[in-house]
Structures are given as structure tokens and as C-alpha cells.
Amino acid sequence: VHLLISSVVAGLLVGAVYGLFSVGLSLSFGVLRLVNFAHGDLVMGGMYGASALIAATSISIYVAIPLIALAAVPFGLLLFAMFFQGTGTRNDHDQLIISLGLALLLETAAVNLWGNDARALNPLSIPSVTIGWLHLSQPQVVAFGVAIVLTAAIDVILRSTPIGRAVRAVVADREVALLMGVNEKRVFAGAFVVSVVVAAISGVVLYGYLPVTPATGSDFILIAFMVVVLGGIGDVRGSFAAGLLVGLVENITATYVNTSVQDVAVYALFVLAIIFRPTGLLGRGVA
Amino acid sequence: MNPPTSPSISRPARVQPLVWLSRRSSSFVVLIVCEIAVLLFSRHSAYYTSVALEWTTFALLAQGFNLIAGYGGRMAFGNVMFFGISSYLVVTGAVHHWFPELVGLPIALAVSAVLAYLLSLALWRVSGLLFALATFALATMLGQLVTVFSVFGKSAGLQEPLAVHTSVVHLAFITQFTYLVIGAVLVLLAVVATAWFGRSTVGRELQAARDDRTAASTSGIKARHVTALAWMLSAVITAVAGVFYAQYNLFVEPTSAFGLSTITLIVVPAILGGMGTLWGPVVGSIIIPLGLLLSRLSNGHGVASLNLLIYGAILIVVLRVYPGGLVSAWRALVGTRLARSGAARSTTAPSSAARSTTAPSSAAPSTTAPSRGSGRLARGCGAPPRSHATAGHNRHRPPAAGDRRSQELRRGEGPAGRDLLGRPRGDGRPARPQRRRQEHPVQLHRRRGEGGQRPGGAGRAGHHPPRRPPAGPARHRPDLPDHQALPEPVGPRERGGGDAAPVRVHRRRGARR
Numbered sequence: 001v002h003l004l005i006s007s008v009v010a011g012l013l014v015g016a017v018y019g020l021f022s023v024g025l026s027l028s029f030g031v032l033r034l035v036n037f038a039h040g041d042l043v044m045g046g047m048y049g050a051s052a053l054i055a056a057t058s059i060s061i062y063v064a065i066p067l068i069a070l071a072a073v074p075f076g077l078l079l080f081a082m083f084f085q086g087t088g089t090r091n092d093h094d095q096l097i098i099s100l101g102l103a104l105l106l107e108t109a110a111v112n113l114w115g116n117d118a119r120a121l122n123p124l125s126i127p128s129v130t131i132g133w134l135h136l137s138q139p140q141v142v143a144f145g146v147a148i149v150l151t152a153a154i155d156v157i158l159r160s161t162p163i164g165r166a167v168r169a170v171v172a173d174r175e176v177a178l179l180m181g182v183n184e185k186r187v188f189a190g191a192f193v194v195s196v197v198v199a200a201i202s203g204v205v206l207y208g209y210l211p212v213t214p215a216t217g218s219d220f221i222l223i224a225f226m227v228v229v230l231g232g233i234g235d236v237r238g239s240f241a242a243g244l245l246v247g248l249v250e251n252i253t254a255t256y257v258n259t260s261v262q263d264v265a266v267y268a269l270f271v272l273a274i275i276f277r278p279t280g281l282l283g284r285g286v287a
Numbered sequence: 288m289n290p291p292t293s294p295s296i297s298r299p300a301r302v303q304p305l306v307w308l309s310r311r312s313s314s315f316v317v318l319i320v321c322e323i324a325v326l327l328f329s330r331h332s333a334y335y336t337s338v339a340l341e342w343t344t345f346a347l348l349a350q351g352f353n354l355i356a357g358y359g360g361r362m363a364f365g366n367v368m369f370f371g372i373s374s375y376l377v378v379t380g381a382v383h384h385w386f387p388e389l390v391g392l393p394i395a396l397a398v399s400a401v402l403a404y405l406l407s408l409a410l411w412r413v414s415g416l417l418f419a420l421a422t423f424a425l426a427t428m429l430g431q432l433v434t435v436f437s438v439f440g441k442s443a444g445l446q447e448p449l450a451v452h453t454s455v456v457h458l459a460f461i462t463q464f465t466y467l468v469i470g471a472v473l474v475l476l477a478v479v480a481t482a483w484f485g486r487s488t489v490g491r492e493l494q495a496a497r498d499d500r501t502a503a504s505t506s507g508i509k510a511r512h513v514t515a516l517a518w519m520l521s522a523v524i525t526a527v528a529g530v531f532y533a534q535y536n537l538f539v540e541p542t543s544a545f546g547l548s549t550i551t552l553i554v555v556p557a558i559l560g561g562m563g564t565l566w567g568p569v570v571g572s573i574i575i576p577l578g579l580l581l582s583r584l585s586n587g588h589g590v591a592s593l594n595l596l597i598y599g600a601i602l603i604v605v606l607r608v609y610p611g612g613l614v615s616a617w618r619a620l621v622g623t624r625l626a627r628s629g630a631a632r633s634t635t636a637p638s639s640a641a642r643s644t645t646a647p648s649s650a651a652p653s654t655t656a657p658s659r660g661s662g663r664l665a666r667g668c669g670a671p672p673r674s675h676a677t678a679g680h681n682r683h684r685p686p687a688a689g690d691r692r693s694q695e696l697r698r699g700e701g702p703a704g705r706d707l708l709g710r711p712r713g714d715g716r717p718a719r720p721q722r723r724r725q726e727h728p729v730q731l732h733r734r735r736g737e738g739g740q741r742p743g744g745a746g747r748a749g750h751h752p753p754r755r756p757p758a759g760p761a762r763h764r765p766d767l768p769d770h771q772a773l774p775e776p777v778g779p780r781e782r783g784g785g786d787a788a789p790v791r792v793h794r795r796r797g798a799r800r
Binding site: 029033035083093094096097098100101102103104105107108109111112218222225226229258263264267268270271274275 | 419427428592610
């Protein structure tokens, strides 16, 4: 039972972060209709950013969170202006392939900047938290907290502020939203930047307990895709819940079956969901 | 009213594909000459031979991808799975002495074909972006599954024994150069197959189904079946490439067989050359050897994996600057001359003209003509109906043609002087009003009361407002208030409201007959 509980808890902790960066992807998916293949690499960018920052200034990883988040804003704007501005209205597939190219660029850039070797925090420096007999690493718990707070914040913003309403309007019907005076360009740029920032923050908190290599991005991107589809596109709470679910399934399979199949169960779930419940498991997806 | 006899097909199909091939043989001769040149050039250098082998592999793969993604409008990112499956099948069979490679080859092809067919049926309702994701996830899933079983050598992969002497049963040849010759032949065959397919009845139906699924099924096209067939052919080409790759490498390994990097290498040539064009993938695949050679030049000093950097940059630049790819750029440059000479022939086939991707809303030239911002709306209404009943043969293209003409074609007129619903132009139906182009997209939607994205639209991702909903807009009224239900861009909604539409339309037609 201990094993089960600990794997459940670990699954939930990881799943929350999955949920977090998937919320970012969900935003760009829902608003820009952008299937962002580079999203995982943005998470990876956050991890490397944290790694570089910590190596250079030896600050705590928690201080790195707001710093990286701030740095991600202009970066996101730059990416948007360079790659995605104006492609949104044209065609879904173009954007998708552009983002595939961007993913390739980011990954190669990471290889060239930081090499192929894995980087991680010094494991000895990671404090742990003990609840009863359950030992968790502190960054993991903090990551969980950050994920919940950020997702809740995004959810509240989307639900009850004018900006959020504008975004939801665009998700629901781009043309009508335009007609109602929503500044489409700003919403696009804003949503993209938010998704980049969210990805970067997830990267930082993940770096607290996971190593990073240039290939990390492509691992995350699949998870993010699956979470978004399972949760229902454009559905923040659904994405978060699906993130938890994916984390859970992964960890339980890893514990009881085999680590190397941990994702197979998730993929199977995903394909079945796509065929049978394309609006998401919770069935509230907008798109 | 005219009985909707799949018109998009009937006319051009009168030219037998094989006859057409022989007429267009000049461009194939060019291909053969190029291939021979490459063969001669790389003959004496092991390195150049290996680069050229890589080149042929990805030319094949890109052509396979083009068939389903370009002609079929289905972004089958997971096409790589057939590559992986076939190479794994052949190598596994050989390593464990279950069956020799020559037997493995047809097995691999059959498995890929059947799998593609079934998958296409299963994923039919899943449209656009979700389809890309689903196939991508499937491929990755297979890649992970392979690493679990020791039969497949886990994550290390399998190594075939080195050939000691040439043996057809083992598809084993001593020199890499022999493989290269075979590869050249395969590329030629793939192009011929694509050309033939593109001109065949099924190919025509496929393109009609791509451009407007509802209209196509209204015209009696079994869109689902046709798309499945196309994916089957695509899977077979991909599987051939997989076996070929496994045989000259004598090695399979999960990441190269199923990985995202291979997907990228498949997509890059197709995009660069131009999707939905016959020659695009082959022309575009020149980037593969270029990238490899460049990255070798810069080896040691400069950037690592420069070729990947180049590929990524090319994807972005091509799509941002000239979404139609090289072939349509070339066509815009040379214009009529080329259109006559036939290199662009397949692409001037009614609906497929060099779009970068196939969603009708894409109207590729939007960068060249940015003013047509709302391309989706402009489509199908800009050009006054022209009587180009002969357009199917392209021989009679007006001389000024160039890009302009193909844009018109692309924008909406269905094949051979019919609109997409299969009614001949000039059947008394009022010409598409010019006004739509000038207007603001939103106003337009509102006025017509069919906001471009009605739930229950044509059931595809890059849809555009059906210009004439087959059963009249009234049918869809009930859906209208349902604004939060945006069918774009991905499937989900279609299961709900959308499902019924094509079927219902179909039935009505049937009843009338």
C-alpha cells in the first residue's frame, strides 16, 4: 500500500506540472489554433535557463522562477513576431509545421549552447520534505504548489476579467469576437506569450528535480499534446485534471509494470480518447 | 438539377493515366538524367554514396507523405510508423531466421498497407490537427513499445549480419552503390506511381474529397474509402523506403525508425518542394544531401548538427515566405512555359495547385497577395466563372496564366469547369458575387447567417464556409445560436453536431434519384 500511495502522490505531483504546461499549450491551441510542437522545447528552454542562471549566480531555484518568467515575456513576443504573426488566420497546418521547424531550431540551439550531456541540480543540495513515512523532494512539492496557483490564476483570469472574456470569445468564435471589438492581434500575442511564460515556469520548477537534455523537449511535447486532448482543448481545468491523470497513469504503470512502458499506457489512452471522446474525457472541450 | 455524378473525376479521367504518363515523359526523362548524374557523381566516393542513399530514402518518404498529406489533405505525421514497422519486420525476421528478407518485404508492405487502411477508417472522423497528433502519438507509441521487447533488441536496435555475397533472397548486395541504383529506380517508381495515382479516378476523387468532404460525398464519392486507399499507397511507398533503409544500413533502431527527427526529415522536403505537387517532394529532397554536405563542411568548427538547423530554418522560411514551396515558386517564375512543358502538370490539376497544405482555407498565395487576407472567404467567389471545361487538360491554359491562373483555379472552381458540388459552371446559377472579396469577413458571416464555422461544417479542419450548403442553409439554422461551440479547428465538435451533415445530405440525394 505504501508503494501505491507513494506512486500516486508522485504521479499527482508530476501531473500537476504536466497540467501546468499543458494549460499553456491549450491556450495557444485554443486561441491561435496553433499546435505548438515547440512547446516542449520551450519547457526545455526554461530548464536550461534555470540551469544557466543558477550556475552563473548560484541563486536558489525559487528565485529563478520569477526571473525566468520575466525573461520569457520578451522572448515569447519575439518568437511570436518572428514565426507566428499573421499565420494564424491562414491555415492550421502552416502553423503546425512552422512550430515543428521552431522546435528543431530550439533543440539544435540547445545542443550547440549546452551540449548533449544531461544537466541537473546537485542532488545533494535538494532538501526533502517528509510527511509521515512519505519522502518527497522539496522542489517537487513547490512545483506542485506553483502549478496549482498558476493554473488557478489563469483560470480565474480567463473566467472573470475582461481580458479573459476576450480570450474566451476568440476561442469560441474568432470572427464574432472580432466583430465585437476584440483586438485579435493582441489576444493572439498575449495568449502566445502567456503560453511561453507558463512553459518557461514549468521548466524552472521541473528543473528542481528532473535532469535536462536537449531531447527533453520532445518528451514533454507528447505529454502536453495528450494532456490537452484528454482535457479538452481550451479547457483550463480539464487540462489540469488530465495532467494529473496522465502523471498518475504514468507513475502507476512505471511502478507496477515497467518504466519503459510508462508512456505506452498513456498513448493508448490518448488514441482511444481521440477516437471516442474527442472533446476530452471531461467532455467540455471548446474546440 | 443535374444529377451529381462525380464530375471532378469523370472528365480528366478520360485521359488514361498511362497515356498521360507517356505524353508527359519528358519530365520523367529529366528525372532519370538527374538520377544518372547523381549515380555517376557518387560512384567512387563511399561518402557521397551514403549521402545519396540517404537522399533517395527521404525522397521516397517525402513522396509517400505527399500522397496522403498533399493529395489527401491528411497530415499523417505518423507516416513514419510504416517506415519503422517495415524496417523492423524485415530485420527482425532476418535476424531471428524466421523468414528471409525477400519474404519479409511483401509481409512488411502488406502489414503497412492494411494498418494504414484500417487506421484511416478508424481516424476518419478525427480531422485536421488532431489527426496529425493521433498518428504522431501512434508512431511514438510504437517506438516505445519496440524498446520493451527483446525480440526487437530493446532500445539498442537490431543489427543484420553483413552480407558476404550478393543474394537476392536476402536482398543483400555487396556494394552500397548497388543499393543506390535500386534506390534511384524506386524513386522513379514512386514518382510514376504518384503521377498515375494523381490522374486516376481514385486520385481525382481523393482531391475532391480533400477540398470539400461534404461536397465530394454529395457527389457520390466515397471520401472515406478513397482517403484510406490513398493512405494505403502512401504507406506502401513509405514501407518500401523502410525496407530499403534497413537493407543498406543493416540496422534498425527505435529513434531513427519512429522518431520525431525522422518525421521532420520527411516533412521538410515535402514542404520545401511543395505539397500536393507531383515533383515537389523529389525536388525538395535535394535539401537532404545539401544539409548533410554543409554540416560536414562545417564539421569541427562551428555548429553541431548544422543540417537540422538548416532544415528547421527552411521549414519556417518557406512557410512564411512562399508557402507553395519550390515548385509553385518555379511555376510563378516561369509561368506558362512550364505549365505547357508539363513539369507542373499534376499540380495544375484542378484543385491541387501548389498549395502548401491542403486545407482549402490555406490558399497558399496569401503571402504573395496579402490583401486577400481572408483567403478562406475569398475562395470560390473571386474569379468570375470561366468556362474552362477544358481546364482538366491544361493544354489550353491561357497564356497569361502563370500564377494568377492557378490561383483562380485554386480559389474555387472545381475541376474541369464544375464547381465543387459538381454542377457545371454557367448552369444558370448566379455567378459568385464579387462583393465577398472586398468585405470584412465578419460582416459577411453575419449577413449570411452561417458564420464560417458552423458546427457541423464539412467536417474538416481547414474548412471554409461551404459556399453552397448542399441542403440549403436552413438546415443548419438550429445550430446557429450555439456559438460557443466552435467546430474549428479540431474534431471534437464534429462528433456532436457535425456528424450528421454529410450523411443526411447523402441520403437526400439518394432519395431524389
